Amino acid sequence: MLKEETLQRISNSVVSTSGDAVETAVRKALEENIGPAEIIEKGLAAGVHETGILFEEGTIFLPHLVLAVDAMEAGLRILETETQEQDRDRRPGTIVNGTVEGDVHDIGKIIVSGMLRASGFTVHDMGRSVPLQDFIDKAKETNADLISLSALTTVSLNRQQELIGMLREQGLRDRFKVMVGGAPASQEWADRIGADCYAKNAAEAVAKARELLLLK
Known part of the structure; x- marks a missing residue:
């Protein structure tokens, strides 16, 4: 799968507020050697940004936005665990x-x-x-x-x-x-x-x- 498609799947999963789908997509991205920073910026954060636009337009309401943030955090927890394992002995600050x-x-x-x-x-x-x-x-x-x-x-x-x-x-x-x-x-x-x-x-x-x- 192309990197752009994988990142878009993460973003779409956040918009759909599915924490399970976000976790699956983030793990897939890591398997494809996509870096955590790019997963966040172009996947998780992009999904929250899109959800925020929909909220401002009145297409969705506050509970949906809150659930999207929860879904994003599910992905962040996986990345945090991955980073801790990789950088256990090296912390820049x-x-x-x-x-x-x-x-x-x-x-x-x-x-x-x-x-x-x-x-x-x-x-x-x-x-x-x-x-x-x-x-x-x-x-x-x-x-x-x-x-x-x-x-x-x-x-x-x-x-x-x-x-x-x-x-x-x-x-x-x-x-x-x-x-x-x-x-x-x-x-x-x-x-x-x-x-x-x-x-x-x-x-x-x-x-x-x-x-x-x-x-x-």
């Missing part, structure tokens, strides 16, 4: 990732965590609407290299700036790199608040994390 307090958006953050894991990083996904101190405490607990902050609203965007301020107040700013992302974020915003980098999507998050941690 540890990242704490989550959506900031006051923001309940989750889909983009889930994709970023999956892409980072598929690229070999150890990722502690904190979930959504995470209190800022929890990010810091988890980073200290796990001796993380990078804190990744997602914000999908203009109101919650300011939380990214607040966290950087808290790191400075606690004498930890030099210990942890900070990456910001989300629809209202930008490189200009990252520069303004003193973040180490901005990533506009999951693929760029991987590239920026590697660059920050000297893994180019």
Whole structure:
């Protein structure tokens, strides 16, 4: 089967909300030596993106979108297991990732965590609407290299700036790199608040994390 067909099957399985079909298609992709990052970007994430468009058009409703995300996560779990087995002794870095307090958006953050894991990083996904101190405490607990902050609203965007301020107040700013992302974020915003980098999507998050941690 052509690679494009295999990836399209993964995407279609996500849209159809079939976790079993997603798992089967992801295993098939791995058998065909398709890399985890490509499976996520062109298969799983593409399916969620398509589902999001259908939701915005009113073709499907929220329960369908939630089930599609669940199906995507079934595929991510397989990839995470595969990556752990392949890279048991080689981990390029540890990242704490989550959506900031006051923001309940989750889909983009889930994709970023999956892409980072598929690229070999150890990722502690904190979930959504995470209190800022929890990010810091988890980073200290796990001796993380990078804190990744997602914000999908203009109101919650300011939380990214607040966290950087808290790191400075606690004498930890030099210990942890900070990456910001989300629809209202930008490189200009990252520069303004003193973040180490901005990533506009999951693929760029991987590239920026590697660059920050000297893994180019």
